[in-house]
Amino acid sequence: MxxxxxxxxxxxxxxxxxxxxxxxxxxxxxxxxxxxxxxxxxxxxxxxxxxxxxxxxxxxxxxxxxxxxxxxxxxxxxxxxxxxxxxxxxxxxxxxxxxxxxxxxxxxxxxxxxxxxxxxxxxxxxxxxxxxxxxxxxxxxxxxxxxxxxxxxxxxxxxxxxxxxxxxxxxxxxxxxxxxxxxxxxxxxxxxxxxxxxxxxxxxxxxxxxxxxxxxxxxxERPRSRFAAGLAGLNLLTGTITGDGILAADGPGAITVTGTADPGAEPGLAGIAVFRPAEVSVFREAVHGSPRNTFAVTVTDLEPHAGHIRIHAGSLYADITAAAAAELEVAPGAGLYFSVKAAAVGIFPA
Known part of the structure; x- marks a missing residue:
């Protein structure tokens, strides 16, 4: 049948x-x-x-x-x-x-x-x-x-x-x-x-x-569309695949996002970067150190999520504890930095 x-x-x-x-x-x-x-x-x-x-x-x-x-x-x-x-x-x-x-x-x-x-x-x-x-x-x-x-x-x-x-x-x-x-x-x-x-x-x-x-x-787990990423609770950025990641054309602007590339992710192709909100660290100031991606963002909304606080910053999300949110004085309109290690970012063809 x-x-x-x-x-x-x-x-x-x-x-x-x-x-x-x-x-x-x-x-x-x-x-x-x-x-x-x-x-x-x-x-x-x-x-x-x-x-x-x-x-x-x-x-x-x-x-x-x-x-x-x-x-x-x-x-x-x-x-x-x-x-x-x-x-x-x-x-x-x-x-x-x-x-x-x-x-x-x-x-x-x-x-x-x-x-x-x-x-x-x-x-x-x-x-x-x-x-x-x-x-x-x-x-x-x-x-x-x-x-x-x-x-x-x-x-x-x-x-x-x-x-x-x-x-x-x-x-x-x-x-x-x-x-x-x-x-x-x-x-x-x-x-x-x-x-x-x-x-x-x-x-x-x-x-x-x-x-x-x-x-x-x-x-x-490896969404190619923003809807599937949102359904799975993942962050997704689109752009062009480079040698070590993608040149993102949406989200926090045209920046290079580094990560672990899928075998089919060839430079020059349209690609996506995917990472979990739980992998995102949130800071008041820009941070550097081990290979990581840092985005300057503006908070647009907050919501409780699985025992944490989910920070919405446009099309990006981060999950942090209530204590961390209070310490950072997170509120709509606040300027923050989202940071995610390159090892936590997957790069796939779009």
Whole structure:
């Protein structure tokens, strides 16, 4: 079972091509307006693209502009949206049984399937209720059961954990990880944990285009885009690769940032420098010594972060203790110096 998609939606500036193998869930990351919802709508055939082709397990779903367009009820996909979208007039059991019934199962077997999946999401005791009697987290668990009961060949998940109770999320992650082991899945998420635990590969969308892709851990540990770096909690500077680092064209100005170069980081290529906020030391005066990078910055914001204070200085971040922040008298508008050792900076091709 595999899935291939290439589609263009001119009005939205969307042009994406991707391929999935079974048991290789794909996490789709990107800022608001990047095209993530458009991707899911096209894959589910809820939005007709201007041109493109989609093939699921050898079956052509659409081939446009002049070819096939398979009706949604024959699509073999299930979309789990951020909102549960349960049928208000049906009980929880009948909501979950709807998929099997639509595929031709008789009432008895459809209800058996529904009970099995309700048990899997620990919601069997809700079978007789109507959606209006459920909490938001309960309704989302039922929506997960309904999607899985349809036995889709392609599962489309839009922020699947966003409405779940804290206690229910780990259970659902374990269930989805098991279920996705033998089918194709596209997972829209802003949660690093969901990307790491549920997906094998990740793509980063921006302005309707894929700007970065690869194994999830590589995308998060060696991001090539500012969005992926921010998601992973990393600093990222872009520029041109030099012999010992990059000539940064953003952030604190045109300066050379030294670091440890990736084998593919050849001088003259566009490149990025990546380093963790926890590796940044903060001073009132410029410092020198062992190979290090020092940036003059102006504080723009402060926020608590994992037991520390995260200092925002434009596009750069540093994590320091509350005591250090008090000693430095850190406040918005303050002029400081960020310093990071060259050994803590990774240099990669952009």
């Amino acid at each position: 595999s899935f291939e998609l290439a589609a263009e939606v001119a009005a939205r500036g969307f042009a994406v091509s991707l391929a999935l193998e079974p048991g290789e869930p794909l996490a789709v990351l990107g800022p608001t307006g990047a095209g993530k919802s458009t991707l899911l709508s096209v894959a589910a055939r809820l939005l007709r693209p201007d041109a493109g082709r989609a093939v699921l397990d050898g079956r052509t779903l659409f081939d446009l502009p002049g070819g096939a367009w398979l009706a949604p009820h024959r699509r073999g996909t299930a979309l789990l949206a951020q909102e549960p979208l349960l049928f208000p007039h049906l009980s929880v059991l009948e909501n979950v049984a709807f998929g099997p019934r639509s595929a031709g199962a008789d009432r008895h077997s459809a209800r058996d399937t529904a009970r099995r999946w309700l048990a899997e999401v620990e919601a069997l005791e809700l079978a007789g209720r109507r959606p209006a009697e459920l909490s938001g987290g309960q309704a989302q668990r039922v929506a997960v059961a309904r999607a899985l009961a349809a036995d889709p060949r392609l599962l489309l998940l839009d922020e699947p954990m966003s409405a779940l109770d804290v206690d229910a999320a780990p259970m659902l992650r374990r269930l989805l990880k098991r279920v996705l082991a033998d089918r194709c899945a596209i997972i829209i998420t802003h949660d690093v944990l969901d990307a790491l635990l549920l997906a094998d590969r990740a793509v980063v969308l921006e302005a309707g285009r894929i700007i970065e892709e690869g194994p999830v851990r590589r995308v998060l």
